[in-house]
Amino acid sequence: MKIKELTIYGYGKFELFSLKNLGSLQVIYGPNEAGKSTILSFIQSILFGFPLKNSQESRFEPKSHSKYGGQLVIELDDHQIARIERVKGRATGDVTVTLENGVIGGEELLKEILGGLDRHLFQGIYSFNIHGLQNVHKLKGENLNRFLFSTGTIGTDQLMELENTLEKEMEKRFKKAGTKPELNRKLNELKEIETQLKRSQEQIDHYDRLVTSRDEMEKKLYDLRMQLKQIDEQLIRMKEWNRMYPLLVEKQQLLQDLSKLKEVRFPKDGRRRFEQLELEKLSVEKRIASFTERKNQLNQEIKQLNIENAFIENEGKLNWLIEDLPNYQSLVDQKMKIEQDLEQLIDEEQQLASKLDLGCPVNEVERFDLSFAVKDTILDLMSRKEFLKKQRKELDQQDEIIRFKLKEKKRELNDLVKKKLPDEEITKLKRILENEGERQLLEKEKRWIINQLDELEHTPFQNVNGNFRMPKVIGIFLMMVFAITSLLFNYYEMAIAFFSSTIIMILFFFGMGKRESKGKSTSNLPLKNRLEQVENKLKEKTSYPFDPYQAKMLLEKDSDIEKRIELERMNVRLLEDQFEQITIANEKWEYDWNRIEKELKQIGDLFYLKPNISQQHLPESFDLLEKIKNIQMEKKRLTEQRRHLDEMLESREEQIEELKKQMSIQGTSYHERVLYLKQKMAAVKEQYRKRKELVDQKEELNKELNSLKEELRLIDEKEAQLFKEANSDSADSFLAMEEKAKRRAHYLEKIQLIEKQIEISGISVESLQPLSKPFTESAFLEMEEKKKELKSEIDRLEQQRASINYEILQIEQGGIYSDLLQKFHQAKYEFAEMAKAWSVYATAYYCLRQSMEKYKAEKLPKILQKASEYFRILTEGSYSTIHLDRKKDVLYVQRADGLIFSPDELSQATGEQLYVSIRFALAKTLNERKKYPLLIDDGFVHFDERRLKQMMLVLKDLAKEQQIFFFTCHKSLLSFFNQEAIIHLP
Amino acid sequence: METIKFIHCADLHLDSPFVGLNTLPNKIYEQVKESTFRAFSKVVDLAIEFSVDFVIIAGDLYDGEDRSIRAQLFLKKELERLEKQGIHAFIVHGNHDHLGGKWTKVNMPSNTHIFPPKAKMIPFTTKTGGKIHLYGYSYPSKHVYEKIVERYEKVDGADYHIGILHGHDSLDNRHYRYAPFQVTDLLDKDFDYWALGHIHKTRILHENPYIVYPGNIQGRNPKEDGPKGCYVVEMNPYRTSVTFHETNVILWDAIELTDEETFEQFDQLYNRLIRLKERMRRKKKSVILDISLSKKQLSSSLIELVESEELLDLLREGEEKELPFVWVRSLSFSDENSMSIFLNENHEFFRELNESLHQLDNFERPLAPLFSHRVAKKYIQPFTKEEEMEIKGKVQQLFSRYFSTKG
CATH class of the missing domain: 1.10.287 (Helix Hairpins)
Structure with missing residues (x-):
C-alpha cells in the first residue's frame, strides 16, 4: 500500500496539519524539533493504534489542545483508496476505515487491510532508525552473527533472544547431568524418599515377626501363670485339710453312734398330733353326752302337749x-x-x-206415663197460661187508660166549643180589620204624594247637581290653570284653546240646570188632586171605634180555638177506635184461656188429680x-x-x-260364737306349733349326735394310724419311739454341722474311709519355694513382652510409612508438573529450531541473495556476497577478492552496511506479497558522501516497488532527491 | 419376610496419597491425609446410627497392594466398633487391594466376612430373622479379564439375594481388565440388589432391582469433586429404598466466575473471592477449591496479580487456623488456551513456526532429554494426549506473548 495523504487533527505539536500528494519516494525535511519523529509516530499510530499509556513509546498527546488523532488516505495494492481515521477513544483509539466502495469498518477491517501486520513487526522490518544500527555496534562475535541472522529472518533480534531465553529456561529447569536445576533436584528428592520408603517397608515386614514373637511370649506367660495358680491352690488345700482334721474325726464317731440306733421310725410332729387327737376326742365325747341329755328332755316335753283335733280338721x-x-x-x-x-x-x-x-x-x-213428651206438653200449656195472664193484665191496663183518656178528651172538647166565638162576631171583626187595612193604604198614598210635591218644588239646581258639582268645578278650574300656564310659557294658541273650553263648559253646565227646573213645574197638578181624594177617604175610616189591633187579636185567638177543636175531635175518634180494639182482644183472650184450662184438666185427670x-x-x-x-x-x-x-x-x-x-261353741249370738271360735282356734294353733318346734329340735339333736359319733370314730382311726406310723399299737410304745427319734435327730444335726464346715473348706472325703494324716511344715515350705521360682520367671517374660509391644506400637502408630508414601507421591506429582513446564520450553525450542532450519534452508538464501546485491552496491563492489553457515547459524561475507570474513571482523561502517543490506533485502523480499511503505528516519549520519550516494541508489531501487518515507534534518542530503519529492516542515 | 437394612460403600482407598497439593500448611495437610480415614469412620457412624444389619464394602479398601499397617489396623478398629453393635461386614477386594500382593496379615474381628478369590455365597441371618444370601468375589491379582459375574450362582433358601462385584460395566475393550459385565448380565441372575464398586463416581445403573455404584467415600483429587458417600439401603418384600449419605470430610470443588462480573479494582476482586470462600465454608465441610475466571473480566493490572499468584497467596492466608478450611488450590484463567493467537500469517517465518507447532505429533524428539534420562524416566510417564494439547497451547501462548509484547 501507499500513503497518499496524511492529515493530523492533533498529534504532538501538530494541529490540523496535512500533507497531500505523497509520492513513492517522499522526503520530509525539517530541522530538529520540526516534528519528524512525530509524523513517523503518527503514521504508525494511525495504522496500529495509539501506544498504550504504560508502553515505552510516547503517545504524543497534545498539551495545548484536546484534538487528538488524524487520518491517512492510502492506496491499497489493488489500487483501491481507503481512508483510515483514528481518534481518541479506547486505549488504542477509535478507528474508522472507509473504503472506496463504500464499505465502512473498524479495527477488524483495518487488520484485514494490513494483512495482520502489527506495530512490532512493522517496526522491525519497515521502520529504520538509529537504534537498529546501534545494535550492530553493540553486539560482538557470536551474538552479532546471530543478531544478523535474526535480523535477516524477522528483521529484529527477537529470534535470537527467544532462542536464548528458551534455552535458559530449559537449563534452569533441567540439565542432563546437572544438580542445581529444579528437576534435577526433585529427582534427587525422589530418590531419597524412595529409599526411605523401602526402608520403612522393611520395617513393616519386621512387624510380622515382632507380632509372632509377642504372641509366643503371651502364651508362655499364660502357662506360667496357670502353674502359679495351681500351686497356690494346692497350698490352700493343704491348710484346709489340717484345719478340718479334728472335725472329721468327730464325724466318724457320730456316724458310728448313729448306726447303733436301730430302726427308728417316728412320724414328724408325732407327739403333737397325738396330743391334739386326744384333746379332740375328749371334747367330742363331752358334747355327745350333753346332746343326749337334751334329747331326752325334749321327748318329755312333747308328750305333755295336748291338742284338740277337731279344730285342726275344720x-x-x-x-x-x-x-x-x-x-x-x-x-x-x-x-x-x-x-x-x-x-x-x-x-x-x-x-x-x-x-x-x-x-x-x-x-x-x-x-x-211421666215421659218427657207429657212434661213438655204441660210446660207448654203452663207457659201459655202465664202468657195469657200477662196479657190479661195488659188488656186491663189498656182498657183503663183508654177510658180515662176518652173521658178527658171529651171534656176538653166541650170546653173548647164553649170558648169558640159565634159566627157573627167573627164577621164583624173581620170587617174591622179590612177597614184598617184600607186606611193604612190611604195614608201611605197620601204621604207619597206630599213627598213628591215637596220634591218638585224645593229641589234646586243645587240638590240635583249637588252630586256632580265638585268634579265640574275642578274641571273648570283645571282648564283655567292650563290656560294661564300656557300663556305664561308663551304658547298663545294653547292658552286660547284652554280658555275657550272653560267658557264652553261653564255655559254648558249652566244651561242644563235651567232645563231641569223647567220640567219640574209641570208635574205638580195631578198629584195635588190625588191628595185630596185620599184625605177624604181617610176621614171616613177613622170613625170606627174598634181597635183593629184588638180585633185582630180576637180573630186570631178564635181561629186557634177552631183548630184545636178539630184536633180534639180527631183525638177522640182515635181513642174510641182503640177502645173498640181492646174489646175485641178481650174476647179472644177469654176464648184462649178457657181452652187451656180445659186441656190442663184433661191431663190432670189422667193422673187422678x-x-x-x-x-x-x-x-x-x-x-x-x-x-x-x-x-x-x-x-x-x-x-x-x-x-x-x-x-x-x-x-x-x-x-x-x-x-x-x-265341737262345743260357747256364746249366744253369732258374733259371740265366732269370737269364741277365734280364740279357741288361736290357742289350738299355738299348741300345734309348739309341738312341731320341739319335734324339729329333737331331729336336730339326733343329727348332731350322729355326726359327733362319726367324728369320734374318725379320731380313733387317725390315732390308730399314727401309732402305725411309729410302728406301735399303743400310746406307750408310741411315746417310746418318740424318744428314740429325738436322739437320732440330734446325732444327725451334729453331723450336718460338721459337714457344712467341711464343705466350706472344700475338702472332699469319703465318709467312712480311713483319714490321711495332716500335712507337715516341710511340705508347706517346699510349695513356697516353687512359687517363688515361677514368679521370677514371669517377671522376666513380662519385661520382654513390654519392649516388643513398644516396638510394635511404634510401627503401628508411626504413620511414617504412610507419610513417606504421601511424600513420595507428592514429589512425583511435583516432578510431573515441573516436567510439564520444562516440556513447554523444550517444545518451543524444538519448534523454533525446526522453523529456523526450514527457513534457513528455504527462505534465507533468497534474502541473502538480495542482501548481497545491495551489499555490493553499497560497498561499491568491495564485497560480493553474503553467505550462511548453516551449521553454525551465522553469516559471513565474501570480499571481492574471495576472502571470507565474519561480520564482527568488518569495520563499523561496513558492518552497518551489511546490516542495512540485510534489512532492505528482507523488506524487499517480504514485499513480494504485500507492499508496505518504508519509514526511514535519518540514521545514516555516519555514511560519507560516497556511501550516501550509494545508499540513495539503493533507495531509489527500492522505491520502484514500494513507497519510501525518508525523514531527515540534513540539508545536504536533499540534493539527492527531486525537489518535488521534498516536503519542508515548517 | 423381614425388613433388612444395610450400608453399601466401596473404593475406600484408605491411606491414599493426595497429589496435586503443594505447599499446604501442616494443619491442613494433616487433615487432608486423614480424610479417607475420617470418611470411613463416618460410614461406620452411619451404620450404628441406622442400626443396620450389615455393611458391604465392595472393593479397593486400600490404595496399593502394599497396604499400610496403619490402614489395616484402622479398618480393624472400625470393624470392631461394628462388632460391638452386632453389625456384620461383607468385604470383597478389588484391583487395587487384590489378594496377590505382599502384605502383612492383620486379623479382622469375627463379624467380618471376606470373600475369597472364587465366587462364593455367604448366608446371613439378621437379628429379626431375615435370611440373606450374599454373593461375592475378591480379585486374586491386579487384572481380572473374565466375566466373573457368570460364576455367580443363585442358591435358594433366603428372603433376599445380594450380589457384590468390583468391576466395570462396559462393552469398551479398554476396560476389559476389570471383571467386565453388562447390566443385562446382572439382571439375569435375578438378585434383589447389586452392590458394585470400582467406579468412583456415584451412579445408579438400574432400579428395581437396584444396581448401584456408590462411588468412593472421599474425593482425592480435583476430578473427584462434589459430595461423596455411601448408600443406606432398606429392603422389604415390596420395595427397596436407597438413600445417599455424604461421608466426605473434604469437598473438592471448582467454581468459575461468570463473564458478567468485571473487576477494575483490586478490592472488588478480592472481596468477591473472599465472599466466595465464605459461602463455601458455610457447607460445614472443608473444601479444596479451584477458582477460574476469564481474562476479559479483569483489568491488566489485576491479570498480573493473578498470574503472579500474589492474589492466590492472599486468599490462602490464615486458612490453616480455620475449621472447616477453604483452601484455594488454584486461581486461573479459563480462557488461557482460547485466546486467539495472531502471529502474522504473512510473515514467512511465523507461518512456518505455526505450522511446525501445529503439526507436531510426536513429542518424543523435543522431550527426549528428560524422558530418556536414566533416573528421571523412572518417575514420570509420557504425557497424555490432553497434556500434549495443553503444552502446545502453552507454547503458542509463549510465542505470541513474546512476539507481541516486545517494543
Whole structure:
C-alpha cells in the first residue's frame, strides 16, 4: 500500500496539519524539533493504534489542545483508496476505515487491510532508525552473527533472544547431568524418599515377626501363670485339710453312734398330733353326752302337749268364718240401713201422695206415663197460661187508660166549643180589620204624594247637581290653570284653546240646570188632586171605634180555638177506635184461656188429680208424681237388696250350727260364737306349733349326735394310724419311739454341722474311709519355694513382652510409612508438573529450531541473495556476497577478492552496511506479497558522501516497488532527491 | 419376610496419597491425609446410627497392594466398633487391594466376612430373622479379564439375594481388565440388589432391582469433586429404598466466575473471592477449591496479580487456623488456551513456526532429554494426549506473548 495523504487533527505539536500528494519516494525535511519523529509516530499510530499509556513509546498527546488523532488516505495494492481515521477513544483509539466502495469498518477491517501486520513487526522490518544500527555496534562475535541472522529472518533480534531465553529456561529447569536445576533436584528428592520408603517397608515386614514373637511370649506367660495358680491352690488345700482334721474325726464317731440306733421310725410332729387327737376326742365325747341329755328332755316335753283335733280338721272353715266376721257385721248393718231407707221412702211417698191428693192408690203412680213428651206438653200449656195472664193484665191496663183518656178528651172538647166565638162576631171583626187595612193604604198614598210635591218644588239646581258639582268645578278650574300656564310659557294658541273650553263648559253646565227646573213645574197638578181624594177617604175610616189591633187579636185567638177543636175531635175518634180494639182482644183472650184450662184438666185427670190442682199446679204435680215414681222404684231395689243380705246372713248362721255339732261353741249370738271360735282356734294353733318346734329340735339333736359319733370314730382311726406310723399299737410304745427319734435327730444335726464346715473348706472325703494324716511344715515350705521360682520367671517374660509391644506400637502408630508414601507421591506429582513446564520450553525450542532450519534452508538464501546485491552496491563492489553457515547459524561475507570474513571482523561502517543490506533485502523480499511503505528516519549520519550516494541508489531501487518515507534534518542530503519529492516542515 | 437394612460403600482407598497439593500448611495437610480415614469412620457412624444389619464394602479398601499397617489396623478398629453393635461386614477386594500382593496379615474381628478369590455365597441371618444370601468375589491379582459375574450362582433358601462385584460395566475393550459385565448380565441372575464398586463416581445403573455404584467415600483429587458417600439401603418384600449419605470430610470443588462480573479494582476482586470462600465454608465441610475466571473480566493490572499468584497467596492466608478450611488450590484463567493467537500469517517465518507447532505429533524428539534420562524416566510417564494439547497451547501462548509484547 501507499500513503497518499496524511492529515493530523492533533498529534504532538501538530494541529490540523496535512500533507497531500505523497509520492513513492517522499522526503520530509525539517530541522530538529520540526516534528519528524512525530509524523513517523503518527503514521504508525494511525495504522496500529495509539501506544498504550504504560508502553515505552510516547503517545504524543497534545498539551495545548484536546484534538487528538488524524487520518491517512492510502492506496491499497489493488489500487483501491481507503481512508483510515483514528481518534481518541479506547486505549488504542477509535478507528474508522472507509473504503472506496463504500464499505465502512473498524479495527477488524483495518487488520484485514494490513494483512495482520502489527506495530512490532512493522517496526522491525519497515521502520529504520538509529537504534537498529546501534545494535550492530553493540553486539560482538557470536551474538552479532546471530543478531544478523535474526535480523535477516524477522528483521529484529527477537529470534535470537527467544532462542536464548528458551534455552535458559530449559537449563534452569533441567540439565542432563546437572544438580542445581529444579528437576534435577526433585529427582534427587525422589530418590531419597524412595529409599526411605523401602526402608520403612522393611520395617513393616519386621512387624510380622515382632507380632509372632509377642504372641509366643503371651502364651508362655499364660502357662506360667496357670502353674502359679495351681500351686497356690494346692497350698490352700493343704491348710484346709489340717484345719478340718479334728472335725472329721468327730464325724466318724457320730456316724458310728448313729448306726447303733436301730430302726427308728417316728412320724414328724408325732407327739403333737397325738396330743391334739386326744384333746379332740375328749371334747367330742363331752358334747355327745350333753346332746343326749337334751334329747331326752325334749321327748318329755312333747308328750305333755295336748291338742284338740277337731279344730285342726275344720281349720279352713273356722278360719273363714272368723275372718268373715267383719263382713257379717257389715251385712247386718247394711240390712238395717236398707230397712231404714225403706221406711223413709214410704213416708215420703205418703207425703207426696197426700200433697197431690191423689184419687187413686199411691201404687198406681208407677204406671203413670211421666215421659218427657207429657212434661213438655204441660210446660207448654203452663207457659201459655202465664202468657195469657200477662196479657190479661195488659188488656186491663189498656182498657183503663183508654177510658180515662176518652173521658178527658171529651171534656176538653166541650170546653173548647164553649170558648169558640159565634159566627157573627167573627164577621164583624173581620170587617174591622179590612177597614184598617184600607186606611193604612190611604195614608201611605197620601204621604207619597206630599213627598213628591215637596220634591218638585224645593229641589234646586243645587240638590240635583249637588252630586256632580265638585268634579265640574275642578274641571273648570283645571282648564283655567292650563290656560294661564300656557300663556305664561308663551304658547298663545294653547292658552286660547284652554280658555275657550272653560267658557264652553261653564255655559254648558249652566244651561242644563235651567232645563231641569223647567220640567219640574209641570208635574205638580195631578198629584195635588190625588191628595185630596185620599184625605177624604181617610176621614171616613177613622170613625170606627174598634181597635183593629184588638180585633185582630180576637180573630186570631178564635181561629186557634177552631183548630184545636178539630184536633180534639180527631183525638177522640182515635181513642174510641182503640177502645173498640181492646174489646175485641178481650174476647179472644177469654176464648184462649178457657181452652187451656180445659186441656190442663184433661191431663190432670189422667193422673187422678183434682181439677183445680191440675189447672193451677200441674207442673209441680207432675214433678211430684215423678218423684213418687222414683221412690217406688227405689223401694223395689232396696227390697231386693235386703232379701239378698238375708240370704247371706242365713248361710253363715247355718254353718255355725253345723260346727256346733262337732265341737262345743260357747256364746249366744253369732258374733259371740265366732269370737269364741277365734280364740279357741288361736290357742289350738299355738299348741300345734309348739309341738312341731320341739319335734324339729329333737331331729336336730339326733343329727348332731350322729355326726359327733362319726367324728369320734374318725379320731380313733387317725390315732390308730399314727401309732402305725411309729410302728406301735399303743400310746406307750408310741411315746417310746418318740424318744428314740429325738436322739437320732440330734446325732444327725451334729453331723450336718460338721459337714457344712467341711464343705466350706472344700475338702472332699469319703465318709467312712480311713483319714490321711495332716500335712507337715516341710511340705508347706517346699510349695513356697516353687512359687517363688515361677514368679521370677514371669517377671522376666513380662519385661520382654513390654519392649516388643513398644516396638510394635511404634510401627503401628508411626504413620511414617504412610507419610513417606504421601511424600513420595507428592514429589512425583511435583516432578510431573515441573516436567510439564520444562516440556513447554523444550517444545518451543524444538519448534523454533525446526522453523529456523526450514527457513534457513528455504527462505534465507533468497534474502541473502538480495542482501548481497545491495551489499555490493553499497560497498561499491568491495564485497560480493553474503553467505550462511548453516551449521553454525551465522553469516559471513565474501570480499571481492574471495576472502571470507565474519561480520564482527568488518569495520563499523561496513558492518552497518551489511546490516542495512540485510534489512532492505528482507523488506524487499517480504514485499513480494504485500507492499508496505518504508519509514526511514535519518540514521545514516555516519555514511560519507560516497556511501550516501550509494545508499540513495539503493533507495531509489527500492522505491520502484514500494513507497519510501525518508525523514531527515540534513540539508545536504536533499540534493539527492527531486525537489518535488521534498516536503519542508515548517 | 423381614425388613433388612444395610450400608453399601466401596473404593475406600484408605491411606491414599493426595497429589496435586503443594505447599499446604501442616494443619491442613494433616487433615487432608486423614480424610479417607475420617470418611470411613463416618460410614461406620452411619451404620450404628441406622442400626443396620450389615455393611458391604465392595472393593479397593486400600490404595496399593502394599497396604499400610496403619490402614489395616484402622479398618480393624472400625470393624470392631461394628462388632460391638452386632453389625456384620461383607468385604470383597478389588484391583487395587487384590489378594496377590505382599502384605502383612492383620486379623479382622469375627463379624467380618471376606470373600475369597472364587465366587462364593455367604448366608446371613439378621437379628429379626431375615435370611440373606450374599454373593461375592475378591480379585486374586491386579487384572481380572473374565466375566466373573457368570460364576455367580443363585442358591435358594433366603428372603433376599445380594450380589457384590468390583468391576466395570462396559462393552469398551479398554476396560476389559476389570471383571467386565453388562447390566443385562446382572439382571439375569435375578438378585434383589447389586452392590458394585470400582467406579468412583456415584451412579445408579438400574432400579428395581437396584444396581448401584456408590462411588468412593472421599474425593482425592480435583476430578473427584462434589459430595461423596455411601448408600443406606432398606429392603422389604415390596420395595427397596436407597438413600445417599455424604461421608466426605473434604469437598473438592471448582467454581468459575461468570463473564458478567468485571473487576477494575483490586478490592472488588478480592472481596468477591473472599465472599466466595465464605459461602463455601458455610457447607460445614472443608473444601479444596479451584477458582477460574476469564481474562476479559479483569483489568491488566489485576491479570498480573493473578498470574503472579500474589492474589492466590492472599486468599490462602490464615486458612490453616480455620475449621472447616477453604483452601484455594488454584486461581486461573479459563480462557488461557482460547485466546486467539495472531502471529502474522504473512510473515514467512511465523507461518512456518505455526505450522511446525501445529503439526507436531510426536513429542518424543523435543522431550527426549528428560524422558530418556536414566533416573528421571523412572518417575514420570509420557504425557497424555490432553497434556500434549495443553503444552502446545502453552507454547503458542509463549510465542505470541513474546512476539507481541516486545517494543
